[in-house]
Amino acid sequence: xxxxxxxxxxxxxxxxxxxxxxxxxxxxxxxxxxxxxxxxxxxxxxxxxxxxxxxxxxxxxxxxxxxxxxxxxxxxxxxxxxxxxxxxxxxxxxxxxxxxxxxxxxxxxxxxxxxxxxxxxxxxxxxxxxxxxxxxxxxxxxxxxxxxxxxxxxxxxxxxxxxxxxxxxxxxxxxxxxxxxxxxxxxxxxxxxxxxxxxxxxxxxxxxxxxxxxxxxxxxxxxxxxxxxxxxxxxxxxxxxxxxxxxxxxxxxxxxxxxxxxxxxxxxxxxxxxxxxxxxxxxxxxxxxxxxxxxxxxxxxxxxxxxxxxxxxxxxxxxxxxxxxxxxxxxxxxxxxxxxxxxxxxxxxxxxxxxxxxxxxxxxxxxxxxxxxxxxxxxxxxxxxxxxxxxxxxxxxxxxxxxxxxxxxxxxxxxxxxxxxxxxxxxxxxxxxxxxxxxxxxx
Amino acid sequence: xxxxxxxxxxxxxxxxxxxxxxxxxxxxxxxxxxxxxxxxxxxxxxxxxxxxxxxxxxxxxxxxxxxxxxxxxxxxxxxxxxxxxxxxxxxxxxxxxxxxxxxxxxxxxxxxxxxxxxxxxxxxxxxxxxxxxxxxxxxxxxxxxxxxxxxxxxxxxxxxxxxxxxxxxxxxxxxxxxxxxxxxxxxxxxxxxxxxxxxxxxxxxxxxxxxxxxxxxxxxxxxxxxxxxxxxxxxxxxxxxxx
Numbered sequence: 001x002x003x004x005x006x007x008x009x010x011x012x013x014x015x016x017x018x019x020x021x022x023x024x025x026x027x028x029x030x031x032x033x034x035x036x037x038x039x040x041x042x043x044x045x046x047x048x049x050x051x052x053x054x055x056x057x058x059x060x061x062x063x064x065x066x067x068x069x070x071x072x073x074x075x076x077x078x079x080x081x082x083x084x085x086x087x088x089x090x091x092x093x094x095x096x097x098x099x100x101x102x103x104x105x106x107x108x109x110x111x112x113x114x115x116x117x118x119x120x121x122x123x124x125x126x127x128x129x130x131x132x133x134x135x136x137x138x139x140x141x142x143x144x145x146x147x148x149x150x151x152x153x154x155x156x157x158x159x160x161x162x163x164x165x166x167x168x169x170x171x172x173x174x175x176x177x178x179x180x181x182x183x184x185x186x187x188x189x190x191x192x193x194x195x196x197x198x199x200x201x202x203x204x205x206x207x208x209x210x211x212x213x214x215x216x217x218x219x220x221x222x223x224x225x226x227x228x229x230x231x232x233x234x235x236x237x238x239x240x241x242x243x244x245x246x247x248x249x250x251x252x253x254x255x256x257x258x259x260x261x262x263x264x265x266x267x268x269x270x271x272x273x274x275x276x277x278x279x280x281x282x283x284x285x286x287x288x289x290x291x292x293x294x295x296x297x298x299x300x301x302x303x304x305x306x307x308x309x310x311x312x313x314x315x316x317x318x319x320x321x322x323x324x325x326x327x328x329x330x331x332x333x334x335x336x337x338x339x340x341x342x343x344x345x346x347x348x349x350x351x352x353x354x355x356x357x358x359x360x361x362x363x364x365x366x367x368x369x370x371x372x373x374x375x376x377x378x379x380x381x382x383x384x385x386x387x388x389x390x391x392x393x394x395x396x397x398x399x400x401x402x403x404x405x406x407x408x409x410x411x412x413x414x415x416x417x418x419x420x421x422x423x424x425x426x427x428x429x430x431x432x433x434x435x436x437x438x439x440x441x442x443x
Numbered sequence: 444x445x446x447x448x449x450x451x452x453x454x455x456x457x458x459x460x461x462x463x464x465x466x467x468x469x470x471x472x473x474x475x476x477x478x479x480x481x482x483x484x485x486x487x488x489x490x491x492x493x494x495x496x497x498x499x500x501x502x503x504x505x506x507x508x509x510x511x512x513x514x515x516x517x518x519x520x521x522x523x524x525x526x527x528x529x530x531x532x533x534x535x536x537x538x539x540x541x542x543x544x545x546x547x548x549x550x551x552x553x554x555x556x557x558x559x560x561x562x563x564x565x566x567x568x569x570x571x572x573x574x575x576x577x578x579x580x581x582x583x584x585x586x587x588x589x590x591x592x593x594x595x596x597x598x599x600x601x602x603x604x605x606x607x608x609x610x611x612x613x614x615x616x617x618x619x620x621x622x623x624x625x626x627x628x629x630x631x632x633x634x635x636x637x638x639x640x641x642x643x644x645x646x647x648x649x650x651x652x653x654x655x656x657x658x659x660x661x662x663x664x665x666x667x668x669x670x671x672x673x674x675x676x677x678x679x680x681x682x683x684x685x686x
Contacts, residue, residue: 020630022455023480060455060627063487077483088491 005055008306009046010313011373011401014434020057024142024168030056031166031430032140038433039166041106042081045113046316047401048434049161056166058108064088065169072174073131078108078167083300090292091246094174095231097129101347103297108167113398114159114359118207118229118296121352125359127158129173137165138426156421159359161397163422163431163441179245181232182207182295186286188278192222192333196326196365199350202228207295212346213274214336214369222333224348225281232289241289248291309372315401317381318368320351320361321393328391329365332384336369339380343370358418360396368399378402400435408439444494448472448520450501450557451527452481455626456576459642460524463650465492472520474501474512503527503553504545513560522653523561524574525554528595530628536590543590550594555601562605565614572615572653575602579620579661582670585686606658615656621645622666638665 006013018040021027031037038052042059058079066075072094074085082096083103089095100115109115111133114125123129132146135157143165145154157164187202189195195210202208205228212224234245299305306314321328347368354362371377385407388395394411395403409415419441432442447464449457452473461471465488475481478498488496501512529549536543558573565571580588581595599618606616623629623639640648640662652660661667676684 020627022458022627023453025480060458063483064490065483065486067490084491 005040005043005051006313007043007045007047007050009315009399009401010306010309010311011315012048012051012434013313014048014051014053016051016053016055018055018057020060022060027056027061027166027168028136028140028142031136035428035430036432038431039078039108039112039162041079041109041112042104044102044105045109046399048438049113049398049400050109050433051435052433058106058166061168062106067092069094072176073171074174075169075171076107077169078111079106081106082110089174090177090180090248093177093246095177095292097173097175098123098126099296101297102300104300107170107172108162111158111167111170112160112162114356114361115398116351116361118209118349120361121203121208121350122206123175124352125159125356125361126172127155127356127359130154130158131171131173133157133167133171134169135165135167135425138428138430142168152421153425155357156418156425158356159397160418160422161433161435163433163436164425165431177231177246178234179232179237179241180248180292181237181241181245181289182229182292183232183236183289184227184229184287184295186281187226187228188281188284189222189224189226191216191220192224192330195222195224195226195348198226202226203350206230208349210348211277212333212348212367213278214333214343214346215271215274215340217337221337222330223278225278227295229295231292236289238289248293309370312373314370314372315377315381316368316370316399317384318360318366318396318399319384319388319393320364320366320396321388321391322362322364323350325391325393326365328387328393329367331387331391332367335384335387341371341377341380357414357421358412360394360398362394364393366396368396397435403439405439444468444470445521446470446472446518448474448516448523448561450474450523450525451503452484452498453477454526454528454628456621456624456642456645457526458484459646460526460649461488461496462491463643463646464522465494465496467650468492468494469522470495470518472497472499472516472518474499476500476502501557503549503557506553506556509557510560513557513564519564520561521570522572522574523558524576524649525558526576527553528576528578528628530588530591533586533588533590546590547594550591551597551601554598558601558605562609562614566609566612569612570614572617572656573602573605573609574617574619574649574653575599576619576621576649577602579622579666579670582620583673583681587686603659615653617649617652617657617660619645619649619652619660619662620666620670621662624662638663638669 003018004013005016037054038050039058040050040055061077061079063077069092098117110126114127116125132144134142134144136142143150187198189198207229210224210226216223349366351361429442436442447469449461451457452475465471471488473481478500481498485496485498529546531542531546536546577599578595580592581599584592602618623634625639625641645662648662
């Protein structure tokens with residue numbers, strides 16, 4: 001069916017012929033007879049990585065195939081979403097090894113983006129926890145790959161934005177938990193210097209990230225709240241929580257029912273939001289035990305929060321800079337602050353070592369920002385790209401909707417090697433997205 | 444734990460029904476032509492809901508095998524839902540008997556053949572429930588799909604007769620008229636959103652209908668009235684319409 005498709009940023013939107021499958025033979029027949037197709041999960045990547053004139057919705061390909069509850073190994077079809085998995089695994093004492101800030105993504109999407117979480121500095125990206133997976137490649141066969149079997153395909157598929165083929169099955173390791181709660185500590189940092197120092201001081205925590213108020217100048221430039229956490233032990237729970245340590249109390253969700261008019265978002269409202277957010281932490285240091293949901297997925301509680309950016313949509317800009325290049329961070333934040341284009345969400349995180357071919361994370365600082373689409377935004381982001389390049393950083397492909405091809409080729413050191421593997425498994429560009437065409441990764 | 448026999452377990456609607464009943468702690472017997480193709484669903488139901496699911500080879504068109512198929516079930520189901528159906532291609536069915544034959548025998552003959560076996564078993568034991576997924580297309584023949592519609596009309600009449608016959612034995616028979624459903628069967632069609640149900644909504648309605656022992660179930664209430672209006676249009680006018 002011909003549909004208007006856009007991902008989470010609502011930008012860009014295109015017309016696409018979408019097909020869905022429940023069985024592998026149907027899926028393979030379709031792949032065999034079509035070209036320039038791209039697999040699409042729940043549309044939670046922000047940009048154009050899963051957009052193409054021919055798309056395959058993987059959402060019906062969502063069967064959980066096996067769950068080894070003794071060793072914590074889960075085997076699933078690629079279209080199942082993280083929220084469905086959490087409902088199954090958490091009550092049995094297991095957790096996702098790595099999770100991004102939303103649980104409404106598919107496992108296939110998690111692999112194709114090689115997602116990272118608040119624990120990247122400890123546990124790496126999602127790919128580190130995969131035992132094996134199946135990919136339908138351009139040669140129309142299903143290949144099982146892992147770190148040892150078809151390793152080139154494996155590494156080009158992790159973070160490879162669906163360009164090596166269609167991920168159909170993933171087997172991966174889970175993390176053991178004793179409760180469904182997180183012991184959280186929030187720390188107020190007066191400025192950027194302080195938050196960076198705190199990150200270092202608290203790096204032994206499994207989970208960490210910071211919210212930055214990026215409209216501040218002078219002394220309070222980069223003021224922020226660092227949030228760190230650990231899975232809570234049963235003893236740390238309240239008596240009431242202890243009665244069912246692995247089940248969360250039911251909660252209703254808020255829905256943003258329509259796109260807000262764009263004048264709602266301006267420097268003033270963003271400032272007010274950030275002020276409230278910062279000052280709601282009335283003490284310098286706060287400790288509490290909270291359910292895992294608001295800790296990992298604070299925004300999922302507001303379904304369709306993306307509509308808050310109005311009809312024109314928004315672009316999320318996430319970059320990473322090497323650890324020793326924190327001047328770059330200052331330079332970029334300063335530029336944003338000067339322009340007064342701060343976003344509601346500015347999330348800062350420190351990554352650990354990079355462990356793969358084309359994945360986004362590398363050791364350093366990563367900052368994620370939202371910018372509503374408006375006049376002058378694209379040239380402004382091009383200017384930010386210049387700074388990112390100058391400091392040896394790069395941008396996250398899952399959030400990208402506009403980077404110029406030279407930015408990609410200059411900033412990903414393994415781009416050529418990746419392109420060669422894509423060429424090997426997807427020689428006729430059977431799999432292609434608007435993004436892959438823009439970045440010259442497919443012909 | 445009650446057991447559900449799902450006839451035609453490969454479709455989107457069947458998957459949703461299987462999940463709904465598994466979530467309500469039914470064991471599920473999945474019957475489909477290609478039993479291997481539904482084994483991911485079998486695994487999924489067991490892992491997600493902690494119930495027992497089994498797969499069984501079943502071909503709606505092979506009527507001769509239906510009695511043996513039911514005999515071979517080691518656990519006899521408490522509830523049987525007949526989901527299978529074949530929309531086919533109206534134009535092709537007008538021109539080639541092969542296509543018309545498949546439409547008629549899948550939607551009508553095959554369903555009658557297997558449900559006769561199930562009904563006799565339930566009548567003998569004086570309990571059980573049968574659900575048939577029919578179609579609003581069976582309520583009045585329209586040029587765009589009257590071969591499919593006529594087979595579903597036959598099926599609807601069969602179910603109402605069966606309900607009448609089994610009432611005294613305490614067996615419940617429910618016919619479901621889902622209207623448009625967003626499934627693989629209809630993915631090439633443009634459907635009006637207000638009148639189109641999601642498979643999950645059909646599954647929930649079927650589950651509630653079974654609980655309340657309903658006779659005829661329209662998944663979206665509008666359909667009852669739409670079909671009433673369509674049925675009331677005089678034939679002289681109806682035949683001139685392009686429906």
